[in-house]
Amino acid sequence: MHLASDEPDVQDAGGSAIKWAFAVYAATPDMARYYLTTAIDYVNNRPHLGTAYEKVAADVIARYHRLRGDDVRFVMGNDEHSQNVFKRARDLGMEPLAYCDRMEHEFRAVWQRLNVSFDDFIRTTEPRHKAAVQALVRKSFEVGDIYEGVYEGWYCVSCEAFKQEKDLVDGLCPIHQTKPDWIKEKNFFFRLSAYRDRLLAHYAQHPAFVQPESRRNEMLRLLEAGLDDISVSRAGQSWGIPLPFDESSVVYVWFDALVNYIAAVGYGDSSPAGTSAFDLWWPASLHLVGKDITRFHCVVWPAMLMSAGVALPACVFGHGWVLTKGQKMSKSLGTSVDPLDAVERFGPDPLRLYLTKEIVFGDDGEFTWDRFEEKYNADLANNLGNLVNRVTSMAERYRGSVLRAPAGSDAGVYSEQARAAVDRYAADGMDQYKLHAAAAEAMAVVDVGNKIIAEGEPWKLAKTGSTAELDKVLWNASEALRLAAVLLTPFMPASCEEILARLGERPRGPVTWADTAWRRQGERSVQNKGAMWPRLDVKVGVKSETNEPKETHVTDQPNPQPAAQPAAADGRISIDEFMKIDLRVARVLAAERVPNSKKLIKLSIDLGTEQRTVVAGIAEAYEADALVGRHVAIVANLKPAKLMGIESNGMVLAASPDGGKPMLVAFDTPPEPGTRVR
Ligand code: MSP
Secondary structure (H helix, E strand, O other): OOOOOOOOEEEEOOEEEEEHHHHHHHHOOOOOOOEEEEEEEEEOOOOOHHHHHHHHHHHHHHHHHHOOOOOEEEEEEOOOOOHHHHHHHOOOOOOOHHHHHHHHHHHHHHHHHHOOOEEEEEEOOOOOHHHHHHHHHHHHHOOOOOOEEEEEEEEEOOOOEEHHHHOOOOOEEEOOOOEEEEEEEEEEOHHHHHHHHHHHHHHHHHOOEEEOOHHHHHHHHHOOOOOOOEEEEEOOOOOEEEOOOOOEEEEEEEHHHHOOHOOOOOOOOOOOOOHHHHHHOOOOEEEEEHHHEEEHHHHHHHHHHHHHHOOOOOOOOEOEEEOOOOOEEEOOOOOOOOOHHHOOOOOOOHHHHHHHHHHOOOOEOOOOOOHHHHHHHHHHHHHHHHHHHHHHHHHHHHHHOEEEEEEEOOOHHHHHHHHHHHEEEEEHHHHHHHHHHHHHHHHHHHHHHHHHHHHOHHHHHHHOHHHHHHHHHHHHHHHHHHHHHHHOOOOHHHHHHHHHHOOOOOOOOOOOHHHOOOOOOOOOEOOOOOOOOOOOOOOOOOOOOOOOOOOEEEOOOOOOOOOOOOOOOOOOOOOOHHHHHHHHHHEEEEEEEEEOOOOOOOEEEEEOOOOOOOEEOOOOOOOOEEEEEEEEEEOOOOOOOOEOEEOOOEEEEEEEOOOOOOOOOOOOOOOOOOOOOO
C-alpha cells in the first residue's frame, strides 16, 4: 500500500493497523514503553571515544527510563556490509564474516567495560536483519518506489555515500578529507523526491520529530530545497544483502543498515499479526545518532518507512561530535582516543559523567585529558567523593556508624531545595534530552548535602550540641547524598550502587523514582570505606600538547618522605622584596588529617585559576571537616615541599602564639579565591 497522505491508518509488516498518532504517544516522556536505538557502528575499526559517547549517552537515557519505571528496550549493533569492512577483512587475509565475528567480540567488550546496558545487539549479517531488509525493499518495489537506472557520480567509501560536486571541498569529502571514487553503474533508485511534501507535513505535525532544534531547522532547509531520488543498490558486489528482484545487485549499505531498527524488533518475521515484538515495540521512541548522519535518519529513513507503510519513530536526536583540537574525533583522521584508555584512568563512571555532563547534549565538545582530570577532581574527588567521605566518616566517629532520623525531624529548606533539583532534573533535563542539565541538577543535590554539613557543623554539635540536632544534621546530609546517588545512577551506575551500599541501602533491588523522595523517618547503618575518588594533583592551565594522558599522581597515597625545608630568614625588606611574595586568598575544597601526624592537615584549595594541595600545621586547632568552604590566606609562590610524604604547594597563613594553638588569618567577608593579599 502506498500512503496517500500523512493522516490515514497505515499497515505494518504484519498487516495490523497503526495510527500515526501512535508515534505521538511514544514521544510522551512518562509512557510505559520506551524503545531506543543508537546508530550501528562500522566495524572496520574498534570503537573510539566519539562512537562510545553516543552509546554512553543512550545508556544514560535507557537507565533513566528504567528508573522511571518504563518498560525499556535498548538496541545497539554493528553495521557490517560496508566496503571498508570488506576491504579491512581482506587486508587481514580474513573472510569478511569471520572478521565481523571477531569485531563483534571487541565491540561488546568495550561496551561491557563502559557498562552500557543494551537489551539486544543486532548485526546486519544476521538472518533476521536480511529478512527484514528484503521484506522492506520488496514492499517499496511493489508500490513503485524503486526503479532501475544508471548512476554516474562521486562516491565516498568512508561515508558510504553518493556525493554531489557541491558537497565536496577542494574535490575532497569534507568529513574524511579523501578524494571520493567516480563510479558509473546500473543502480536501482528510490523515489525520495516523491516524499518531500509528506515529510514536510510530518515535520509540521510532529515538532519533536527531529531534535535538537538546530538539527530540525537544518533538515527543514534541506527538505525545502527539494529532494533527489537516491541510489539504493550497488552492482557487481558480493558483500551485502542481494536485492530480492535482482540478485546481481546488493542493497546499498545505508538502505540496508537503517532497517536494523525494525529488524531488531521483528519486522518481517512470521509472527501472527498482533502478537509480534514488532507490535509491542514499534514505533521507536528515540533514534540517537550523530549529527553527520541525521540526513539519513530524518529524510531517507522516514521516507522508506512511509513507502513500506510503517509508522515513523517518535524522535531522532542528532547529537554533536566529540572533538580533538576542534576536529571530529575519528579513526581515519588519526585523532581518536581509545575509550579503554580513558576508562583505565579512573574506571568507567568518571568518563561517563564527563562525557554526558561536560558536553551540552546536541552540541560538539572537546575532549582533553587535562579537562577530564580537572573535572574528575572538581566533581568527584572534591565534591561528591568528599560528601561520601564526610557523611560516612562523621557517622562512624560521632554515631557509631548508625544514623537515625530524629522523631519529627524536619529537613526544611534542604529537602525543598533537593526536591526542586529532582523536579528540574526530570522536567528540564532528562525529559528534554538535556543530559548535561540533568547531571548538573544531580550535582546540585550534592551541594545541598555539603551545605547541610557546613552550616550544621556536626563537629561542634558532637562536642557541645544536642544529640537530636547532631542526628538531624547527619541524617539530612545522608539523605541528600542518597538522593544524589539515585539521580546519578543513570550516569554512574556502579559508583552509585557503591554509595548506596555505603549508606546501608543495599541489597534493596534496583532504585526507582520513588527513591527520590526525601525520607523523614528511618535508620541506616553506614560504612566508612575511605576515598572513592582519590584526588589527583593536576596543575590546571598547563595544557598537554599531546593526546596522551598527563603524568599526574594521586595525592592520597601514603608516601613517606623527609620533612620540609625551613622558612626564609627575617629582617627588614623593601616593598619590592615583599611584592615577590605572592599572597592569595584560597577557598578550602576538602580537608583531611594527615595519618600519623598530630599537627598536619592536608587541604585541597581553590586558587581561582587552579586547584592545589597544601599541607598546614593546624590540626591541633581545627577539625578537618570544619575547614571545608572556609577562605584562607596562602603564600602561593613557595617552592613545593614534602611534609609526611605529601607535596605541599603553598603555605597557609596563621597566627602562631608561643605555646598556643595556631589561628587562621580570617576575612570579614570571603573574597573571591585568587584575590591578592597585600
Ligand atoms: N554505520 C553508520 C551508522 C548506520 S545507522 C543505521 C555509521 N557508523 S560509524 O561507525 O561511522 O558511526 C557510528 C556513530 O558514531 C554515528 O552516530 C556517528 O555520528 C557517531 N560518531 C562517530 N564519530 C563521532 C565523534 N567524534 N563524536 C560523536 N559521535 C561520533 O555512521
